[in-house]
Amino acid sequence: MKAFSLQQHVRFGHVDPAGIAYYPRIYDYVHEAFEELWDVHVGRRYYHLITEDGLGFPLVHSEVDFKSPLRFGDRVIVRITCFKLGTSSLGLRYVYTVGETVCLDARMTTVCVRLKDLASIPIPDAYRARFAQILEQS
């Protein structure tokens, strides 16, 4: 199984007085990683997906384990795999590690929709093929 990996930086303004990433910021990281997955792995700019294809992937369910805090100065590696690839439904898993330590394990389930009416539609085949490449073995 392939995975898509990306490095992200925990910056000064992202952490709270305890020196730990304020958790809403973590969802910013996840969204940024999601956009990068589109731009680089899928090869379709997320910007074009929205503005030209008129498609979006709103979140319908998220489940996140916070295993170890992300701290100021961490240069985190996130590894993205696909845990669900339904007709319209797309489940992506984001595992964040600092060195050997798993800090965060996030499973985000989205649905492919037409933006004009938010109706769910099948994930287009060209995109589906890319997510199949990072599909977790069951």
Next chain:
Amino acid sequence: MKAFSLQQHVRFGHVDPAGIAYYPRIYDYVHEAFEELWDVHVGRRYYHLITEDGLGFPLVHSEVDFKSPLRFGDRVIVRITCFKLGTSSLGLRYVYTVGETVCLDARMTTVCVRLKDLASIPIPDAYRARFAQILEQS
């Protein structure tokens, strides 16, 4: 069962070009509601909990259903109950509604820790009693 309710506003800067609250913002709402729960329902300012008691409640697990989008201009009601009250573990549920529509159902599990070393400790009795008041019936 009692619950603690609070109104929150979906502002212009919180929504994306589709007019829907950008989901990392939603975790900002949840954290703000959590601080208000301390200040108003528990009756201990969250600020004093951290700076005087030296206690914190870092998140260990979150599970969120996004049922209906929050939109610019919505004046959302969030209703907070407790779904888990262990020795150190505190599970709070945040149900967001706009009119009759449930938009978001978030279950956030935190652990009571001493901030100086992040060691988990029992939830102090005075605080436990307040969370017991909003405990969901099993």
Next chain:
Amino acid sequence: MKAFSLQQHVRFGHVDPAGIAYYPRIYDYVHEAFEELWDVHVGRRYYHLITEDGLGFPLVHSEVDFKSPLRFGDRVIVRITCFKLGTSSLGLRYVYTVGETVCLDARMTTVCVRLKDLASIPIPDAYRARFAQILEQS
């Protein structure tokens, strides 16, 4: 001269490891205060201004003095006055105080535009009258 005053709270997630409000957050406070000014002082919901009037007030210039840090737990008072009321141009001043201490003095110049093409237009009279009420004496 009247002014419009509002209380805002510096929350845990808004401050950095030095315990001081991370400055991009301060612009969130200013924008929130701007929306409240519309809703409460002008008496036109900012939401309706945008969605029904099709008007907006994008920022063209900002000038901010950071005089004293805002800290976690501060319950700040912001006092809004108008320092410029041109045909299309609207300059609002936001002075933040904690007790006797002035923490922040922000002058934000916006322009009234039609959202459909971002063309500048005169500030409608009904709104202009409200800003005149909080106009600083020269």
Next chain:
Amino acid sequence: MKAFSLQQHVRFGHVDPAGIAYYPRIYDYVHEAFEELWDVHVGRRYYHLITEDGLGFPLVHSEVDFKSPLRFGDRVIVRITCFKLGTSSLGLRYVYTVGETVCLDARMTTVCVRLKDLASIPIPDAYRARFAQILEQS
């Protein structure tokens, strides 16, 4: 005169319903660019500046011209120069362009302080030399 340049991306969650970057986000970009300036141009990680040197550069004054909106999908170039290099005072200018268009011109004045008591101190020579390299000609 040298300048330090960096590319930044305007992402989906950064823009408002008008498709324009929500302005508090712009200060996030500026802060991120500031951290990169330290890490790459100065050659001292901002993280180490804070945690090992015990130094910080809080903002005392900001002046920003918003000339043209930043939009979703823009891959902006920011060019950083130094417009003031006093004993303790450091003024950095961030000019953001998209293609030939200047979108933003921000002048941020900071002061070098010891974090333990926020007392202003002279900018250390090794760092001063780096800022001198990007000093604007008067």
